[in-house]
């Protein structure tokens with residue numbers, strides 16, 4: 036018998052992981068109980084600040100890691116879980132700066148006598164930017180339920196249409212993955228020992244997947260409508276914006292500004308030799 | 310309470326699946342909807358809920374089902390879908406159960422009390438905080454039924470409520486349905502369940518009403534049932 040035949044197939048695993056986000060978000064911690072709008076806004080500011088660093092400002096961007104690290108620690112979300120779940124997107128984000136070293140060969144700094152080109156510096160800076168932004172987004176999703184997040188967006192006067200779209204997309208991605216899981220399983224049961232799906236079956240496979248997902252999405256939406264759904268988010272339990280939420284936001288943003296304009300690394304004592 | 314007046318329906322042009330259908334269900338009645346696969350049972354339910362629109366008139370409590378009245382109509386109806394995967398869309402059973410009632414403007418306390426009552430009635434307390442993607446098909450079905458009961462609708466429509474249930478849960482659902490005072494319309498191939506829960510049966514065949522009468526009469530008519538790809542319920546054999 037083939038090894039691992041009883042294990043979940045890849046799609047089922049992906050599905051389980053997606054749903055686990057809901058479970059992570061349902062946990063309790065000081066970060067989880069913060070107001071979703073406070074977390075959302077802080078995350079957005081964090082991402083903007085991170086992206087605003089100059090592409091050669093490696094020493095500036097490194098300390099930005101402090102915030103996600105702090106948040107991981109307080110929320111009790113596992114950093115390994117984060118990287119594990121992001122393993123598919125991570126390489127894509129990392130690849131963005133991959134060609135910089137070839138275009139930008141001018142030596143910028145030397146560390147221990149070895150010259151490092153501007154391309155390498157900007158590549159690393161870009162990679163870090165990508166990784167930090169992903170970490171921050173992951174933290175937001177792992178500590179906030181999608182429905183609370185949507186409720187917060189509505190409170191911030193984001194149009195109901197957009198918010199519904201976001202919420203439904205989140206549900207439909209689940210539906211589509213589920214259909215894909217069922218179909219790949221059915222396929223492999225009838226094509227034992229075959230790796231992947233044979234190219235001759237791709238067309239009908241994709242077509243079926245789309246039709247089935249659409250059918251299910253339709254029924255799901257009906258089921259929501261039948262229970263009085265009108266783009267309102269009565270069901271998300273979101274608390275009032277309290278002093279500690281404001282404090283959290285203000286504290287974090289101040290921290291970001293310090294990291295951005297205070298150049299902490301240089302204050303600490305010049306980790307990089309120019 | 311529920312009325313079909315000369316309803317015709319086609320999914321695709323020229324392929325009518327319901328032909329000039331008329332029937333009336335009074336308040337408080339329990340009606341079983343039976344018929345072979347593809348007879349048109351689910352289609353009838355969807356027309357009642359306004360999920361599909363055909364020719365003729367569909368009336369709920371004297372109000373015609375049309376775009377402008379959908380909100381009012383749907384507040385009166387609870388529908389247990391044939392496929393529970395599409396019914397349960399929130400992360401947990403509890404969140405699914407409060408979704409409907411909160412949408413209809415009930416307060417959190419009232420809803421929480423209702424949820425606990427319904428769960429206790431169905432012996433489902435253990436499901437309350439379970440994740441929908443981590444429960445079995447039958448448990449999900451029970452969750453879906455609980456979800457609808459928590460809405461306390463005036464009429465309940467169920468499409469195959471006992472499929473996927475083990476004998477214990479099937480019996481539990483049957484007993485629960487029997488205790489419900491609401492108007493009920495139940496589509497199923499489980500004729501023993503229909504016999505246990507319904508006083509009246511409407512038999513659909515090829516998009517027409519082939520028989521409509523007391524459950525005991527129709528469900529003991531061997532020729533009629535066999536002509537429609539069904540068998541006598543065990544209790545009648």
Ligand SMILES: Nc1ncnc2c1ncn2[C@@H]1O[C@H](COP(=O)(O)OP(=O)(O)OP(=O)(O)O)[C@@H](O)[C@H]1O
Nearest residue numbers: 320321326344345346347348349350351352353391
């Ligand atoms: N989306 C659709 N598009 C086209 N035809 C459809 C569609 N859904 C159902 N039909 C057709 O309409 C007819 C009635 O289907 P319906 O689902 O109402 O049957 P049913 O009595 O509920 O059957 P079952 O016992 O299998 O659930 C069938 O002939 C079916 O092929």
Ligand SMILES: [Mg+2]
Nearest residue numbers: 350351391468
């Ligand atoms: Mg059906």
